[in-house]
Amino acid sequence: MSNQLAPGTHLATLTGHSGTVISVAFSPDGRTLATTGQDRTARLWNLADSARPALTATLAGRPDKPRGIFWLTVMGSVVFGPDGRTLAVTCQDKVARLWNVADSAHPALTATVAGHSKGIASMALSPDGRLLATASFDKTARLWDVSDPARPTLTATLADHKGWVASVAFSPDGRLLATVAFDKAVRLWDVSDPARPTLTATFTGHASPMGSVVFSPDGRTLATASFDKTARLWDVSDPARPVHTATLTEHTGKVLSVAFSPDGRTLATTGNDKTARLWEVTDPRQPVLAATLTGHTGPVQAVAFSPDGRTLATAGNDKTARLWQL
Template identity: 60%
Template sequence: MSVHVFLSYSRVPDYKYVHRLAAHLSAAGVSVWFDQEIVSGERWVDVIKERLDSCAAFVVVMSPASEASKWVELELNRAEKLGKPIFPLLLEGDVFFRLSNVHYEDVTGGRMPSARYVSRLLNPPTTPVSPVPRPARLRGIPIATLTGHTEWVSSVVFGSDGQTVATGSTDATVRLWDLTDRGRPALTATLTGHTDSVSSVAFSPDGRTLATGSRDATVRLWDVTDRRQPALTATLPDHTHQVLSVAFSPDGRTLATGSRDATVRLWDVTDRRRPALTAALTGHTNVVSSVAFSPDGRTLATGSYDATVRLWDVTDRRRPASTATLPGHTHQVLSVAFSPDGQTLATGSGDKTVRLWDVTDRRRPAVTATLTGHTDSVLTVGFSPDGQTLATGGSYKTVQLWK
């Protein structure tokens, strides 16, 4: 397949890199055009306009020189106006401010882009792409306020029916809410029993069980089949410190729990009344703040205050194995989430950034983008069901949406 791609860059000092880039992309089957192909005697402006208008994708090589280039600015203006798919490459310096909400690939040091990046170039969107509005322009419309907790709300999750929400709080309780009427949500039950803050809540895939993790170092399982009369079915007391994160596997048979004791524990919860510890994952050197299963249930991602993310093969729940350690964040990792197709992992950190990782090869994950824009720690990350949007929440009262 051959795709016409327009390369935008600064001739000085990025010319040599762009020459190598063009050769690399051409070898992969991408039809590339950049200004070296202007024939003597042709009118410069007309040729660039014609090529840009007809391209299927627009690649901009970001560097301090290209950000200062009037030609790059003009080309980028037109590409955005025409809704061309934009594929930025960060060669040097910082991401262009105007592109801070667009995924980019880090090629600092003169690296060539990854196979996944090239694959996206070979299959660009066929319809015009509209720039994503900046979060400040979004106008969410509140339809209801759920009140009752007496302290901070630390965790919120929807049930699989889409009509139930569970909220965990530092007041040591969990509340269940019926959202059948979105304008008039109703409290159906308050779950008590934890002796300290509730840090994390998670519904099982079938929506019949709720897991709650607490700073009291326990995890509790609740039968919430009857939303008005939930019943405690089991308490998991094995951690030696606060439990900060809980997650069910896609088949609902395994629960993963992350703790301040720097371990992750896997539990067989097939029998909700007799859960059994199957494995303790060690290797992190600090608090495990977030755990997430891949959509196929074969991989577990764990984020830690030791500034790393680890991937684990949990195909055999009794003999899980570490497959990779993802370094790069310069501060604690606070949240991890897989994309719906399982090929991308998003990680949020106290270093104010979000990183996207290509985890197609679980043993050789590669960072594909670093998202900047938050002014404080990124506390939570989550993909939309179609995988096209990432939401990131910061500690400075902001949520950002990324295309």
């Protein structure tokens, strides 16, 4: 970590997307950043010099112009597999695309994952990279076996939510899947048998729909982001009996994204108030606001930590992604 930069120092602004930047993800080795945009593309950036990220490839996504209310048009996500060779991308349409990015300058499309009847809002890959979970506006989440990335296979459809499913997240051991939706409910699923997922708990607390969910690295805490201007922390050490531990209330607009640092000591939140915020969550019952990052000129759509926890990436409605030194 540089001694010349204070935590939360802006490092670089990534420009090139012609619309809202929807999602950001670091490769497992931290050398590449992937972004997706409302311009229906994904982009790969070389971070050898984090102060001067270099665009290495642009991946074409949805070919037609998205329609719908604004929030619908900016949903989508990008996620790397644990080996860094597979990249899953959805660009505001009904399918996910799997790319081989072993050569980041020459990504190759390996498969298209199709089955949802409406757009995919979010995705997650299991820690072992064998399962893909997708969340859709068709009110379902789906599980896909992608152990062979060229031949993805549907294993299960989770259909208990009563509204659009906005986000999905695997626990660090891959045994649990969390789903959040516009029905204001969080659901936890035991997916140790991907063909027979079991609902273990349904719980509520937010006053408005949620758009993001994530597990802490130790799997004991769940964080949710809501349009009610708050993020919440939940103790899920007993998946059958989740307990609300804290509500984070500093944002002045919808909270759009949450992410834990690799060591689990920091939670990042982003929102419509054009900020990213860093919270010290060593004690999840008493989170402390540690920093507020400003610079984006529009809502901050998504956030991700680098694998070493020293860099934060944010995605903005101002058509940029930003890198921050922590």
